[in-house]
Amino acid sequence: MKNILIIGAGKSSSSLIKYLLEKSEQENLFLTIGDISIENATKLINNHKNATAIIFDVFDKNQRVKEIQKSDIVVSMLPARFHIEVAKDCVKYSKNMVTASYVSNEMKALDTQVKEKGLVFMNEIGVDPGLDHMSAMQIIDSIREKNAKMLLFESFTGGLVAPESDNNLWNYKFTWNPRNVVLAGQGGAAMFIQEGTYKYIPYHKLFRRTEFLKINNTKFEAYANRDSLKYRSVYGLEKIPTMYRGTIRKVGFSRAWNIFVQLGMTDDSYTIEDSENMSYRDFVNLFLAYSPSDSVELKLRSYLKIDQDDIMWEKLIELDIFNPKKKIGIKNATPAKMLQRILEDSWTLHEHDKDMIVMQHLFGYEIDGEKHQIESSLVVLGENQTYTAMAKTVGLPVAIATLKILKGEIKTPGVQIPISKEVYEPILKELEQYGIKFIEKETTYLGYNPNNVIG
Numbered sequence: 052m053k054n055i056l057i058i059g060a061g062k063s064s065s066s067l068i069k070y071l072l073e074k075s076e077q078e079n080l081f082l083t084i085g086d087i088s089i090e091n092a093t094k095l096i097n098n099h100k101n102a103t104a105i106i107f108d109v110f111d112k113n114q115r116v117k118e119i120q121k122s123d124i125v126v127s128m129l130p131a132r133f134h135i136e137v138a139k140d141c142v143k144y145s146k147n148m149v150t151a152s153y154v155s156n157e158m159k160a161l162d163t164q165v166k167e168k169g170l171v172f173m174n175e176i177g178v179d180p181g182l183d184h185m186s187a188m189q190i191i192d193s194i195r196e197k198n199a200k201m202l203l204f205e206s207f208t209g210g211l212v213a214p215e216s217d218n219n220l221w222n223y224k225f226t227w228n229p230r231n232v233v234l235a236g237q238g239g240a241a242m243f244i245q246e247g248t249y250k251y252i253p254y255h256k257l258f259r260r261t262e263f264l265k266i267n268n269t270k271f272e273a274y275a276n277r278d279s280l281k282y283r284s285v286y287g288l289e290k291i292p293t294m295y296r297g298t299i300r301k302v303g304f305s306r307a308w309n310i311f312v313q314l315g316m317t318d319d320s321y322t323i324e325d326s327e328n329m330s331y332r333d334f335v336n337l338f339l340a341y342s343p344s345d346s347v348e349l350k351l352r353s354y355l356k357i358d359q360d361d362i363m364w365e366k367l368i369e370l371d372i373f374n375p376k377k378k379i380g381i382k383n384a385t386p387a388k389m390l391q392r393i394l395e396d397s398w399t400l401h402e403h404d405k406d407m408i409v410m411q412h413l414f415g416y417e418i419d420g421e422k423h424q425i426e427s428s429l430v431v432l433g434e435n436q437t438y439t440a441m442a443k444t445v446g447l448p449v450a451i452a453t454l455k456i457l458k459g460e461i462k463t464p465g466v467q468i469p470i471s472k473e474v475y476e477p478i479l480k481e482l483e484q485y486g487i488k489f490i491e492k493e494t495t496y497l498g499y500n501p502n503n504v505i506g
């Protein structure tokens with residue numbers, strides 16, 4: 052049998068494991084699923100004869116090496132910062148590897164060794180990054196084949212709550228790692244290019260510089276991703292005048308989220324003393340001026356100039372952040388961790404909640420003196436709290452790539468992302484069988500539309 056080692060059985064692993072188990076008889080596969088907590092892995096296996104769950108500590112070198120040596124391919128679903136130790140062992144013991152994470156500098160540095168050993172290290176093969184790369188490159192390559200000139204590429208992705216489960220004022224629930232949501236946009240200015248002009252948005256302005264877009268007749272907003280420019284060379288679009296990548300939210304989310312940014316609640320650079328004993332109300336009061344007479348509510352409204360009948364105020368009330376009895380309960384927590392704790396009360400998916408992945412690409416190009424635009428959109432709905440749209444759109448590309456590498460159908464060696472036809476064509480074709488299909492349409496070329504931008 053072919054042995055697949057899957058490290059990590061978190062929220063994005065359910066559809067990955069399900070796919071490979073369903074293929075295990077036909078393809079002669081055996082899965083070993085390792086996680087620091089065995090309960091979730093055991094649940095996802097559901098007593099399947101072709102899989103086993105083990106307690107796995109990625110920092111236990113002896114165990115890590117032992118399990119990697121036994122495998123034919125390794126899938127790392129760990130947080131991105133933990134991939135590198137697994138990757139080094141995969142090089143040493145000549146094992147192919149798949150991750151859904153961005154390629155780190157440490158991972159990139161292994162490229163020569165990976166190629167020398169004829170190995171495939173496939174990265175960025177989830178949803179974003181992943182599906183966005185594959186679906187974009189398929190159209191970009193088709194435009195190149197027409198000998199057309201690329202004028203514009205914009206790409207937007209969002210993990211949202213499905214309409215039938217959208218029952219809070221923020222129109223949002225956590226569908227992936229909540230920590231990443233709280234820290235989104237930090238670490239430097241958002242960078243992109245519009246009509247040949249470089250643009251930069253500092254973090255404290257990010258959530259007030261959003262763009263409107265419409266997908267399936269529903270209006271959304273998007274804020275800029277941190278670095279849209281690095282993908283110009285990756286996609287072969289070095290001279291493109293407009294390139295922008297953004298994150299999708301329901302209209303109104305970003306304006307409300309900006310409250311937390313302006314207060315400093317998303318800061319992850321320092322810890323709060325006695326954080327475990329603080330109430331939600333105490334946490335809010337940390338960021339407001341001292342006043343022996345004014346209430347926390349009054350101070351916050353005054354500081355941020357929010358009227359009491361403003362929907363923004365109602366959104367804050369809904370989160371119960373002024374509750375004096377609920378405790379943070381996390382020792383030496385950063386403001387970001389404390390905010391995450393509060394938000395998880397309101398934004399965690401319930402058992403039968405459904406989530407939704409939304410993605411849209413815009414391509415502008417010129418051929419024979421005429422300008423054209425293609426709009427390519429994707430909407431995927433989840434089934435429930437376990438088999439989410441996020442797990443489906445992350446896990447299925449990972450699983451399909453893993454099996455195709457194992458079978459020698461993807462064989463070009465190196466540390467790479469899924470931008471070649473060898474990779475994206477068969478994976479996108481198979482994903483259509485699972486309802487992951489982009490709808491394309493020609494639209495009037497608009498270029499950069501400043502009327503769509505807020506702030």
